[in-house]
Amino acid sequence: MNALNAPPKVAVLGATGCVGREVCAALARTGHEVLAVARNHRPHADGHTFVPLDVAAVEPAELAALFTSARVGVVVNATGGWVLTQEAMEYAHVRLVDRVLAATARMARRPRIVQVGTIHEYGFVPEGVPIDERIVPNPTTPYAVTKHAGSEAVLAATRAGDAEAVVLRAVNVCGPHTTEASFLGAVMARLSEATEEEGIELTVADARRDYVDVRDLAEAVVKAAHAPVVGRVVNIGRGEAVNMRELVSLLVAASGFPAHAVRERSAAVESKGGGWTRADITLADQLLDWRPRIGLAQAVRDMWATWEAAPGRRAGPPI
Incomplete structure (x- = not known):
């Protein structure tokens, strides 16, 4: 060229x-x-x-x-x-x-x-x-x-x-390199620190978002x-307006953390974007x-992979 x-x-x-x-x-x-x-x-x-x-x-x-x-x-x-x-x-x-x-x-x-x-x-x-x-x-x-x-x-x-x-x-x-300041980034941080013995409780809004x-x-x-x-x-x-619980489930699966050790608690929507978005x-x-x-399942897998590979990060959740 x-x-x-x-x-x-x-x-x-x-x-x-x-x-x-x-x-x-x-x-x-x-x-x-x-x-x-x-x-x-x-x-x-x-x-x-x-x-x-x-x-x-x-x-x-x-x-x-x-x-x-x-x-x-x-x-x-x-x-x-x-x-x-x-x-x-x-x-x-x-x-x-x-x-x-x-x-x-x-x-x-x-x-x-x-x-x-x-x-x-x-x-x-x-x-x-x-x-x-x-x-x-x-x-x-x-x-x-x-x-x-x-x-x-x-x-x-x-x-x-x-x-x-x-x-x-x-x-x-x-997807890749999602910031820890976001909801999904915060969930990744929690998953990386949790143990199967203690389990983890996640607060998930009753919302559907794109x-x-x-x-x-x-x-x-x-x-x-x-x-x-x-x-x-x-x-x-x-x-697409995706249920937030579905998105969290995809992230838990990508992390390898046992699903049975995850406890979800519903909460009112506290968000900068409300409980519904579909563009x-x-x-x-x-x-x-x-x-x-790129499908959401692939996006979430790649999101976890880049989180896991970040310098100073552990190889995975201590299960």
Whole structure:
């Protein structure tokens, strides 16, 4: 492939997180050169050009200079997190986006922006209702409110002609390198420390939620980096509302922990996304030519495998 036909260089913000690292890997597989940007270096970023940077703290002119000198054609915002204070959420989800938009607006050749948002931007949806892009967002939690503010800033800049962007609203993710801050990550941590003799009690919400493998989400990001779609919101998920007990059972089976030693206790839903999520992914198919490929059983097995293989982790649950 010559330089004229080479795919654009992509800056991935939040490159060392669960989503960002898979986005970097998916881009590399499709021939993209990656500029990995994160506050702290991680070994898995070694295959890419890495820049240690707090994007929310840097001046827009400095960020614009970085993107220009690296010849960045696409910026993917895969930053953010769940376990944050209100102030930290504003910093990561709103201030950072404002800095990116101010930076790219200064550039002679503005890069395309792919903003990874969340399905929780729509707020709580009645059980049984598929969540499509026509639903008017009504975020109610600090996480959802700040993520939505970032997405809306990107869309507003695009409407004003100051950016070229698309927003992906993703459901909960599972699969490799899922963070311990998530529900499934917390369950993995409990399983890795439990013994068969003592057993384990898990509190599982009476809920049905849509989960997508993080590698499928990464493929959607790659598609969005190239698709002739501007100023649109596209939902990304499996399009299935899975009972949380079923998901936990898959994880227990993947861990090898004896099912008879697991005690489940029901609980009211305490979540940033309510008790029901099922994304309507019709638009993702139509606009991005994207659909999920990885089944939940495989995603959960791979999630446990990467957890088990992490440095300093035990070889498996002490059964």
